[in-house]
Amino acid sequence: MDFPERVDCVIDGTGLSESLISASLSILGKQILHIDRNAYYGGVLASLRFPEFEKLLSQIEPDCPKSLPIIKDNCLDLSEIESPLVTHRSSEWFLGCDDSFDSYDDNDAENYSSVSRKVIDDSPSTMALPSDITVQHDHISTEISSVVRELGEEQEKSNGDGHETVTVTEQKSDDADKIVQSQKLWSRSKLRNAVRLHDIDIVPKIIYSHSPVVTALQRADVTRYLEFRFVSRLLAYIGNNQCTQQSGTVSNNADNQSSLTNFTGHVVKIPVCRSDVFKTRLLSLHQKRSLGAFFEWCFHLMINDTQRSTTHSKKDEDYCAYEDRPFQDLLTEKRKLDKFTQQLLITNLSFSNQQIKTKEAIFRIRRLLFSMGRFGPYPILWPMYGSGDLTQGYCRMSAVFGTTFCLGCKVEKIEYINSEVDAVTQSVENMTTNMKDGQIITGADPSSSSSMPKNNTDNDFIVYLSNGKKIRTKCVILCPECLPYSWISDFINHWCARAVLITDSSLLPDDCKSSDISILAYSFNANNQQNDLCLDPVIIIECQVEKNKFCKDNLFVVHLCAIIKQPNDPKKIFQPLLNCLFTQYDDNTVHPSSVNQGHYKRPRMLWAGYFCVPDLSSIPNNFSTLGKSETIMNSNIFITAGPDATPDLDSIIPNAEEIFRKIISILGLPNNSQNLASTTSGINNDDNISQTSRSSMYTTIDAVWDGQFPPKAPQPEDIIVVDESVNPPPVVTIEVPQEDRN
Structure with a gap:
């Protein structure tokens, strides 16, 4: 090249x-x-x-x-x-070596295009972020207040009507796509064929709908190349001890009490959107009202997204008293929330542990609240291809x-x-001597680097x-x-311990769709497991492998992420969790060999990979x-x-x-501090791009830059490329509107 x-x-x-x-x-x-x-x-x-991922771990x-x-x-x-x-x-197989390798034609795999990457796909299970969407805080505040009012009624609304501003249609699963246990024996070759086109993240990351990442994507107009799915399921693992602590404090209603005991030792679904709050049987009516009141109080605190600090237009005494204290103290002493609801807020919604301070916890929960309703019913996005x-x-x-x-x-x-x-040296070296009409004319070679504009x-x-x-x-x-x-x-303070699992069923098979992305925050302390190697909680992200012509069975890729202080053996770190949530594949059985915990059947691990990545922030x-x-x-x-x-x-x-x-x-570009704004400042000036140069009917892109980061990309119809045959490369210009030419 x-x-x-x-x-x-x-x-x-x-x-x-x-x-x-x-x-x-x-x-x-x-x-x-x-x-x-x-x-x-x-x-x-x-x-x-x-x-490629298997090769990376084997190096x-x-x-x-x-x-x-x-x-x-x-x-x-x-x-x-x-x-x-x-x-x-490191990596390990839980499948025996194949007696005969099930070969396949590479050409067939390449021709199989249902899982190939596309720039734009209008599949109902996917979404593309609009290029100009802002959060309507008043709308979100109204929604939260509405939830609180409805939770105060004696009767729960169970109809759970859909979100009115949903821009994404969830993909409905057919009967053939229901999550059922595979009755076929797996082999290594079959598994390789089934997952060979699935994209596996080295470090998986989620995206909040209201975040600097989304703002940057929209300003740079990169969303035209991307597709996203919703994280449609927030899961929680409820052990025996959690339900025991909960049973005496939830409600005096016997029906609510018995519904909770059914979840003993289960993976359960936490309500994510407004309609899920009314449908869930995980929380009693009293818990729903308490949780809704806390969300409304949390939402109306003024927060500065850039500095992650909270400022007050009207001073809140409760917040000021607990700002630098553990978040759990605020929930216990002021909000009077029970242990189970506290665990949901700390572990499953703020993705942290009991040591988190109130300031940081409030920031994380408010980010979640602001993200609701921006692009659809769910607040968290997942890039479709990782x-x-x-x-x-x-x-x-x-x-x-x-x-x-x-x-x-x-x-x-x-x-x-x-x-x-260097300019003097280059000019001497590039002097050319030409004879014209008997005269010697010297000059710099126009193609030399010395003739380029000086910065x-x-x-x-x-x-x-x-x-x-x-x-x-x-x-x-x-x-x-x-x-x-x-x-x-010396600047690496933490590491990320990683495990990637391939399993034959979901952590929560009930009502699992092929388009679902699930997140579970697992706390060792909440389950009475001592683990001094990592910081609570462990974040688990599960997504289903798209079926292809080589395999029609259900497969899931499960990502495990834990924060550790020093690099260590990830398998040793995750072993207590693996023993609790998963089991190994057994070649001698046709049906999954699961250990029942109530009615919970653990997914079987077919393959696992482990590694550590430093925190480079x-x-x-x-x-x-x-x-x-x-x-x-x-x-x-x-x-x-x-x-x-x-x-x-x-x-x-x-x-x-x-x-x-x-x-x-x-590089000499304008950097006027009076006109600067960033994606984290909350300022949105996308509609007011000032024209700073009007001496010509055309102007360069940097001349109309509004000072925000990242610069707003022009639309293709506004770009005019001039002097295509000239070296250096052509200048890209934007046509100035007719009314601004005078």
């Missing part, structure tokens, strides 16, 4: 931060070279097919290099650096605006040069790539994988913070932070914006 000789920025890594910055710069008309050492996009957020982990990079005043050599971010890798599809969406948008991409390539050396000195800074780099190319640029962005582990280890974005004082380290080289160990992606956006703001200053 043809590589540019000079670009505005070189980016190594295709994680979400790097891809978001790449798309933002390219939308503003900057030339970007975007590379990745892997053969896939996404970094630790990649989504891999099962053969031998390379030792961290003992020798550090060669650092000089004007050179940084990274050629020998290889820092594996995925550690403690979290890796988000990074690919930004990369596609970046490519549309001229970015050059190359996989399997990495930065080996960065050499600092002084532009003023606002004198700092330039020569970047040497692993494919032998040399690129000249103004700034370089590196992902944490590019650096030696010894440089970033605290990595500093410059070398000076790393303690490197050399000249090249204090120049225009930036480091992106990766995802944290929490279930969401909200921490990535502020880091990407901070680096983006620094780069546009280096």
